Amino acid sequence: MEFKFEILKKSKTSKARAGKLYTPHGVINTPAFMPVGTLGTVKTMSPRDLNEIGAEIILGNTYHLFLRPGHELIREAGGLHKFINWDKPILTDSGGFQVFSLSDMRKVTDEGVEFTSHIDGKKHFFTPQKVLEIQLAFGSDIMMPLDECVAYPCAKKEAETAVKRTSNWAEQVRSLVSGLQSSVLFGIVQGGTYKDLRKRSAEELAALDFPGYAIGGLSVGEPQAAMFEMLDIVTDVLPDSAPRHLMGVGFPSDIIGAVKLGADLFDCVIPTRLARHGTYLSDEGKISIRQARLEKDFSPIDPTCDCYACKNFTRAYIRHLFWAREILALHLLTIHNLRYYMRLMERIRQEL
Amino acid sequence: MEFKFEILKKSKTSKARAGKLYTPHGVINTPAFMPVGTLGTVKTMSPRDLNEIGAEIILGNTYHLFLRPGHELIREAGGLHKFINWDKPILTDSGGFQVFSLSDMRKVTDEGVEFTSHIDGKKHFFTPQKVLEIQLAFGSDIMMPLDECVAYPCAKKEAETAVKRTSNWAEQVRSLVSGLQSSVLFGIVQGGTYKDLRKRSAEELAALDFPGYAIGGLSVGEPQAAMFEMLDIVTDVLPDSAPRHLMGVGFPSDIIGAVKLGADLFDCVIPTRLARHGTYLSDEGKISIRQARLEKDFSPIDPTCDCYACKNFTRAYIRHLFWAREILALHLLTIHNLRYYMRLMERIRQEL
DSSP states (O other), rough: OOOOEEEEEOOOOSSOOEEEEEETEEEEEEEEEEEEESSSOOOOOOOOHHHHHTTOEEEEEEHHHHHHHOOOHHHHTTHHHHHHTOOEEEEEEHHHHHHHHHHHHHHETTEEEEEEETTTTTEEEHHHHHHHHHHHHOOSSSOOOOOOOOSSSSSHHHHHEEEEEEEEHHHHHGGGGTTTOOEEEEEEEETTOOOHHHHHHHHHHHHHHOEEEESSSSSSSSSSHHHHHHHHHHHHSSSSSEEEEETTTOOOOOHHHHTTTOOOEEEEHHHHHHHTTTTEEETTEEEEETOOOGTTOOSOTTTTTTTTTHHHHHHHHHHHHHHHOHHHHHHHHHHHHHHHHHHHHHHHHEEE | OOOOOEEEEEEEESOOOOEEEETTTTTEEEEEEOETTTTTTOOTTOOHEEEEEEEEEEEEEEHHHHTTTTTHHHHHTTTTHHHTTSSSSSSOSHHHHHHHHHSSEEOSSSSOEEEEOTTTTEEEOHHHHHHHHHHHHOOSSOOOOOOOOOSSOHHHHHHHHHHHHHHHHHHHHHHGTOOOOSOOEEEEOOOEEEEEEEHHHHHHHHTTOOEEEEEOOSSSSSSSHHHHHHHHHHHHHHHHTTEEEEOOOSSSSHHHHHHHHHHEEEEEEHHHHHTTTTTEEEEEEEEETTTTTGGTTTTOTTTTOOOOHHHHHHHHHHHHHTTTOHHHHHHHHHHHHHHHHHHHHHHHHHHH
């Protein structure tokens, strides 16, 4: 299947749109949420579990998979899809954010990023070409070019340099993938929380004519209002016809707001991470399964949910499993939280 | 369904037999292996996973479930089957072995066992009546009376006292459950590694006419030959018509040998525990998935196996998951190891 983005519906009151994203490994209904499969598995979930909750695409982390098990091993395995036995689309990120957030030491130059592994302290160097090569070994349906992600808050000069580098790196690799059938490369917009830098970054990336765009460097500590303001500026600049991935976002309210500002794709560790900390999500918000008041609560964790956990088990049972440190607790809460996100996206698409 | 044991086939060369055990929650083909669900879950496995690997009965631990979440909570939940959403048979043990092996302090008298919880050090007292009451709250298909398990090696006098108490306790509760439709009580044979004590214990229990018998206090450190010798003596005494559960056993070779000596039911944490330590089982023995030589081994962990893990993933992938501390590794290895045991029992039944 060739890469194509089809907009099927546009909101009359906002920039929201619903569509279909066609990739070599299948179609994704947008707006879509991508469960995060950091190390070649969405934590606690098997591929059949992911199919059951309705995942149409997952995200893999280039930084993590490069360190473990390494892209050469994944290449030998026949690519990431085959290695992890997931036959639907995969998007891999650029590693930029992980280098920024996880590495003990990093040194960014115009040539790339030198960083030390958070596992063994070994030094590595990511160039734009290297990051592309890694993702080509993965065989990702959607690849991301190396970008420089800055902290919040961040001095304007630093944010400006990051925008420049990110644009330069995108340009360096843009041409290398044209004509490729199995993968597409998105461009990444940076710019911190500076309106003019966000606009400039979006313009520079748009000029390179990518088949899709990611918006990076948000949800790194700035207020939600600032994130929305930046997104609004960026989606005014980016071409309407290309899908937009708001990277690393977020809580349900972030996603609902961002869809209205024209974002199509989301990924975030929140549902899976909260699950592993004993927190489940519902329309009532975040609820901890550890609470004493749930000890004898024999109702499902979310009575409105259709997931395996809610259809078959009680709060009392999952609470017991969690306190007894049983892995099944983490698995059931992960199933529910991801299904909650999938249903959220279904509702967003229906209500559009 | 009423409790009934039907012998369908007897070996001509050994004491082995194949049959069907009918319980209120379903039929079990024997010889059978029971996955251990210590705390209300077979570790890493959901009920549908257990159904998929072919489990027909699971074992629950009275000691563990009494401490967490407590039998009163399980009673309020509608019993153990409902609490954990497992609608097939459940056998619960007596707690005797766990008190013996896990508790920091225990004091056995003719009245029962005083012990301290391994979780919070709180004191508890198990009487034969209490242990029965707990299991009645669970609604177990097969219950076990309180027994006294001795260490290996053990002085004869101590072993003899344990036999006496175990018989006395069995007698105290035997009559309390006669006429019960939903549960049956087995008798437990003790006696350490003393032939005469094993014989006496079996005779005393048999005289009480239980619908089934457990053989306890074996696989606690004695050589396999001693275990087999004791089992041989016991199955000569116990009535042919009743099922025999060799508690806590064992490795495949233990099970194969014990079937030949007339044992029908087995339970053991070996397949699940080994999985969580990164070891998988096959006809070649125990193999560690951690090994460097498996790094690029893209074959299934056991090419002869029909489980979900073997049908869908490679050694290289599961090894990667294990080193990356991903829960999916433990889950996949558990599925395989339990399926390996289920297939072992299928083969044993077929070859009989």
